[in-house]
Amino acid sequence: MYISITKQHLDTTFSQSCSDFVAYLEKENEGKQPELQEHFFDQHNDRIAPEKVIKEIDGNTAKLKKREPKFFALTINPSQRELKHINNDPNLLKQYVREVMKDYAASFHRDIPVSVDSIKYYAKLEYERIFKGFDREVKENQEYRAKIVKLENEIRKVERGEGSGNVKMMRKEIARLHTQIPHRIDGQVVAQGMKKPGLQTHIHIIVSRKDVTNRYSLSPGSKYRESESTLNGRTVKRGFNRDQFYEKAEKRFDTLFKYQRNYVESYSARKAFVQDPKIYFAHLLGLPTNERSAALKLMGAAGVHVPILNIPANKVEAALQAIKQFKKAIDIARSSSSIGI
Incomplete structure (x- = not known):
């Protein structure tokens, strides 16, 4: 919510x-x-x-x-x-x-x-x-689309005699980038304006x-x-x-x-994350095993992939050191809360 x-x-x-x-x-x-x-x-x-x-x-x-x-x-x-x-x-x-x-x-x-x-x-x-420009899926796809557009422009320059390069290799790279675009719906690449x-x-x-x-x-x-x-x-x-x-x-x-709310779905969790991510993460690791598993699934569905899933609660301090490694990923929790968690 x-x-x-x-x-x-x-x-x-x-x-x-x-x-x-x-x-x-x-x-x-x-x-x-x-x-x-x-x-x-x-x-x-x-x-x-x-x-x-x-x-x-x-x-x-x-x-x-x-x-x-x-x-x-x-x-x-x-x-x-x-x-x-x-x-x-x-x-x-x-x-x-x-x-x-x-x-x-x-x-x-x-x-x-x-x-x-x-x-x-x-x-x-x-x-x-509809998907908007700031949505995670659009932003992540855009990185690939930008590279494709750049290569297409280079191909046009070569074909006009305004540049040099191996067109065959550039087209091969474009095809490779197309296959690597991460977010699709029914085979269609997610873009701004799609439902x-x-x-x-x-x-x-x-x-x-x-x-x-x-x-x-x-x-x-x-x-x-x-x-x-x-x-x-x-x-x-x-x-x-x-x-x-x-x-x-x-x-x-x-x-x-009669809804059973998981910690990561709660307003108190979002507030803790904004004010002190360490407290947020420590609370997450301190949840009972079944609740923590459900929380991580919810976060994964929202695009937040936490790389350390099975750290014992008594090693929370060691786990906290890893926060910096995936801080960029967990930042998505703030924006994805409107839909996913």
Whole structure:
């Protein structure tokens, strides 16, 4: 499970309205019959029209300055393992979103607790993803594609009489490189723009910066986690606890669907990896044998291949010295968490 929170883009190329974002979220409905289209939903309603989403979000911006975000975008990205656990059931995912938004509301630090009914939001399920330039498979394939393109350019120069070289050998090298490209889907080389295989369902949520009354600002982008300040002579609470939200959202899935989460799938593991990879790795090696084996399989599926698999727990310190050797590989855990682990 990976959840992201992003504020509205406000540079000169983006509109003040949420209309462009709503249009983007309608892309999977293009060309589909009405009964097959996916609709926006909120805490209590299904089948909400995109026009209503735009009207409600754009009309709920009282007293916000031009350079202040009017809405935030949440993306909930269950892993393929999590999706498989619930049979990729859209109704269960909608149920989960409605529960998660309760945790979202509860993560605001305010004098009066914020309830989910104070949050104006609209969510939408999507079932497809495409490979992007920063994906591991695309980047690793690109190294080979770049060499092939370079050789093809050299061949053209030779054929035009602008260069020298053995064209036959260069073509042979191109053929060899083609066979070594590591990532393919049904024989086709993975490239930017291709659809990703397997279960890719995820949820986009547009959340208004203002509460449903259009009076109070509720920003999950606050730099304050939980703090107090003085306003007009009185102490007020402010902030949003992201750690609490991410942890509760994860626990909510596990409790709701009786999911047995492995350590490497957890938010606490990703946090440990970012803050101190040694702690992350030590915890990984300290897991019971069956859990450690499952963790390594999950990491392998995500493209993180750990070369030391069977080191006894009492030799953790020796194992830690090996971290530098595969630090580049294990870095992938951060980005792959959105889909694989």
